[in-house]
Amino acid sequence: MTVREPDEQRRRQYLLGALPEEDAVRLEREFLADDAAYEDLVALEDDLFHDYARGGLTDGERVQFERRFLRESEGRRRLADARRVQAALQAPSARPGKAVQPSSAPWLAAAAALLLASAAAWWAWAPDGPPIALGPTPGPAASPSPPAAVSPSPTRAPVITVLALVPGLTRGASGPRRALLPADASVLRLVLELPPGRPPGPYRVVARSAEGAEVWSGEGAAASGDTVAVDVPASALAEGDYELVLSALSPGGARRDLADYAFGVLRP
């Protein structure tokens, strides 16, 4: 097992609010007096945002990070920025040097989809904000994964509303984040942020009403980076609150629950 530099570990713990008070006081005296120590902490803090965006924190660190940095809008804005940068950096390194037109660069479209999902996830952090309705988006918008269970009409492009969800964290005082589904909506696209350490997929998703009745399930969705997108037919979703369980499917067909999400649907 590789052990992180003791000093780096100490500073990470400080940033995550997990360092004993006595050590925190010592470290603060250090960086108030030493510009280099301060700059290193700033870089380490930025590391945390990018590691979080890449799903690179341990479970414990992730919870500490969310408590420390994602309660305020500034932290959520920084996370959105980090996701944007990571999405750009995860593009294939064999990319041609010449500018690529968006239509001919599927990775760019996927990155953009991830960024839009990130922006939506940012909204989802505000527990009492307005309903999320990133759309409707005409046509099958760029998606990191194929729809799980959607049969678009051959004559009319589906109207897609997008809602991004974070595991287990969307319930505020006024309930979960909600999507406003217009009358002509075909699909609610749920972009689920995957928990760290998850298996690569495929995944199964089950949506249940607040009363526990299964209203929809889909299989076969594949991850793209740190998210997986599933398309739920709008016809399956009446106005109300829902819970969604994401499971991993093993080659033998066994299922392992990975994360729960909460969301709501509003109808005009």
Added chain:
Amino acid sequence: VTRAGSRDRSLSPQSFEGLLARLDPDRERAGERYEALRRKLLRLFTWRGCDAPEDLADEVLDRVARKLGDGADLRTDLGGYVHGIALNVLHEHWRRAEARVPVPPPPPAPPEPAEEVLLQCLDECLEKVPRESRDLVREYHEPEPGARIRARQELARRLGLTPTALRLRAYRVRASLQACLADCQARAEAGRAAGLRPETKPPGTS
């Protein structure tokens, strides 16, 4: 340098000038040191989980300035003194926070940029980052926590850098890319608002 956002209305200009003079005899350098100290305090309160770090940082500087104005001798260990005041302000903040009623929800986030703008900006900004830098940061952010630590150690060894130097290099690459994306999106949105198409290049040109 100004005391924007200061909460202490009783602080005299003389006290403030006294703090600047204590930071550096040169007025301009004193201003830079004041801003640097304020940035550090702002981060300190952020890292301590405070929700109004600007106010608290200003409160600390105001108290230090007032002490100086009252004749306190802070010729040695100003940093230690500032930190002591910061801890007092922090503990007072925590006590207030315990008694506080729930705060209203944060304001809604600004609308996300359009997909077309994102695509163009991703493309434009990636062009500006050398491949080696991109590879460095990609390798640096290995997603699995255990593997990430090993990957960073190996990367630092390969590049002949200390872990701290590697961290700063990765930070600078990310910061430059982030600034480019923000700038590009702002330009594109401004162009859009003015009724122009977001920066496009005529076919056949590069």
